[in-house]
Each structure stands twice: as C-alpha cells, then as structure tokens.
Amino acid sequence: MAHRQPALAVDCVVFDPQGRLLLIRRKNPPFQGQYALPGGFVDDGETTEQAAARELAEETGLAATSLALVGVYADPGRDPRRHVVSIAYRVRVADFIPRAGDDAAGAEFVANWKDETLAFDHNKIVTDAIAAITSSERK
Amino acid sequence: MAHRQPALAVDCVVFDPQGRLLLIRRKNPPFQGQYALPGGFVDDGETTEQAAARELAEETGLAATSLALVGVYADPGRDPRRHVVSIAYRVRVADFIPRAGDDAAGAEFVANWKDETLAFDHNKIVTDAIAAITSSERK
Numbered sequence: 001m002a003h004r005q006p007a008l009a010v011d012c013v014v015f016d017p018q019g020r021l022l023l024i025r026r027k028n029p030p031f032q033g034q035y036a037l038p039g040g041f042v043d044d045g046e047t048t049e050q051a052a053a054r055e056l057a058e059e060t061g062l063a064a065t066s067l068a069l070v071g072v073y074a075d076p077g078r079d080p081r082r083h084v085v086s087i088a089y090r091v092r093v094a095d096f097i098p099r100a101g102d103d104a105a106g107a108e109f110v111a112n113w114k115d116e117t118l119a120f121d122h123n124k125i126v127t128d129a130i131a132a133i134t135s136s137e138r139k
Numbered sequence: 140m141a142h143r144q145p146a147l148a149v150d151c152v153v154f155d156p157q158g159r160l161l162l163i164r165r166k167n168p169p170f171q172g173q174y175a176l177p178g179g180f181v182d183d184g185e186t187t188e189q190a191a192a193r194e195l196a197e198e199t200g201l202a203a204t205s206l207a208l209v210g211v212y213a214d215p216g217r218d219p220r221r222h223v224v225s226i227a228y229r230v231r232v233a234d235f236i237p238r239a240g241d242d243a244a245g246a247e248f249v250a251n252w253k254d255e256t257l258a259f260d261h262n263k264i265v266t267d268a269i270a271a272i273t274s275s276e277r278k
Contacts, residue, residue: 004182004183005146005147005180005181005182005183006147006181006183006184007144008144008145008147008224041144042144042145042213042224043143043144044143044144044145044215044221044222045145045215045222046215047213047214047215048211048213048224049213069210069211071208072187072208072211072226074181074186074187074188075186076183076184076185076186082183083183083184085147085181085187087211
C-alpha cells in the first residue's frame with residue numbers, strides 16, 4: 001500500500017431509558033470543552049465493535065451489551081486535524097451511571113442534547129441513529 | 140495517535156439485471172487467481188464511497204451511479220497480510236459490459252457465483268448485501 005490512508009475511528013450513540021444522550025466533554029483540541037459522542041481511534045488487531053466498547057468503557061465507565069451499525073462517516077473535512085473515517089454504532093449498556101475517564105473532562109446523560117452543537121459531525125450521527133432506530137421499530 | 144491502525148478498504152457488490160454478480164479474478168496474492176469482489180484501499184482525502192467508485196472503475200471499467208452501505212468487516216484475520224477493515228457497498232451501475240483493469244486478471248458478471256469460494260470474507264459480504272436488499276424491498 002503506497003498511499004497514505006485516512007485514520008479509522010469509532011463513535012458511540014447511547015441513550016438512557018429517559019431518552020437522554022450520553023455525551024462527554026472534550027478535554028483536548030479540537031473542539032476542546034465541547035460535548036461529543038464517546039469514541040476514539042481503532043487499534044490494529046481489534047474489530048471496530050471492540051474499539052467502540054473499549055472507548056466507551058475508557059471514557060465513560062459504561063459496559064456495552066450490544067452494538068448496531070449506524071453508518072460510516074468519511075468526509076475528509078469532518079476532523080480539522082486530518083482525514084478520519086468514523087464508524088458509528090448505536091450501543092446498549094447495562095447501567096446508566098457514567099464516570100469520566102482520563103480522555104474526557106466529563107461524561108453524563110444529557111436531556112437537552114438537541115440544543116447542543118456537538119463536536120465534529122456528531123449531530124448528524126445522532127440524527128442518523130434515531131432514524132435507524134425508528135426504521136427498525138417500524139419493521 | 141500513537142498506535143498502528145488497521146488499513147481501510149472498500150468492496151463493491153454489483154448485480155446485473157439477470158442476478159449475476161460482478162467478480163474479478165485476482166491478479167496478485169493473496170487469493171491469487173481466485174474470484175473476488177471489486178475493491179481496494181481507501182486513499183487519504185477521498186470518502187469511502189469515492190474509493191468504492193474509483194476502485195470499481197479501475198478494476199472493471201464500470202461507472203457507479205449509486206452506493207448503499209452493506210456493512211463494516213473488521214475481523215483482524217479476514218486478510219492474511221495484515222488487519223484490513225473493509226466497508227462494503229451495494230453499487231448500482233449504468234451499463235453492464237466490464238473490462239478488466241490493470242489490477243485484475245479478469246472482470247465478468249458470473250451467473251453461478253453461489254458455487255464459487257470467493258477471496259477473503261466476500262461470500263459473507265454478498266450474503267449480507269442480499270439480506271439488506273431483501274429487507275429494504277419489504278419496507
């Protein structure tokens with residue numbers, strides 16, 4: 001493979017039973033201090049599902065019980081640092097008491113998440129996740 | 140990003156109106172000489188959809204008219220060379236006369252593709268693509 005490649009990341013969409021969305025406060029640039037979905041880079045040798053569960057646990061302390069693919073986010077401009085392709089999952093968890101990990105300044109279920117401008121293209125990811133949930137419930 | 144990451148690839152599932160599947164003959168190892176889906180590695184700065192359309196054109200001469208996500212294939216053992224995560228798309232094309240490009244020893248629509256052992260996990264990708272098509276037609 002001669003060419004440079006995009007980096008590969010994952011993001012997690014987690015709702016609690018009250019419809020609140022799990023968000024972290026970004027500790028580091030870009031979008032420092034802003035709300036974002038839990039997520040991060042995929043390591044060599046782990047599946048994207050494993051990476052999503054690992055990042056969720058590291059950033060929020062919550063354990064994934066199931067993951068469903070939401071979509072692939074590949075716009076070269078979605079991360080100001082470099083080209084990052086993100087695989088987004090809807091993730092179910094067993095308990096709903098987050099605690100922020102080292103990479104996050106905070107982790108909480110947010111009720112008024114629709115009013116927040118999330119980091120990167122995370123508003124679009126959440127919109128797509130909700131559309132996928134609605135579609136699967138119609139089946 | 141301190142860690143080594145998986146490589147990122149795309150694969151294309153293309154059927155013709157007779158239900159034949161577009162396959163290439165692999166020119167190079169691994170799986171040299173075997174049938175495979177058209178596809179290849181994603182370049183920095185292109186979306187995964189652009190990569191799929193580019194690889195399809197390079198390997199088969201066919202122009203993509205629409206792409207729909209099938210799934211993400213991330214098993215670390217799916218490629219014997221190294222960890223490669225592949226994003227698979229169902230791709231529609233405008234015409235159905237393939238010609239093999241430099242990277243492929245042949246490109247053709249294959250009627251009896253169900254009898255073939257495809258390279259990598261491509262049999263599974265095709266099965267998933269058909270399930271997704273069937274599911275969307277039921278809606």
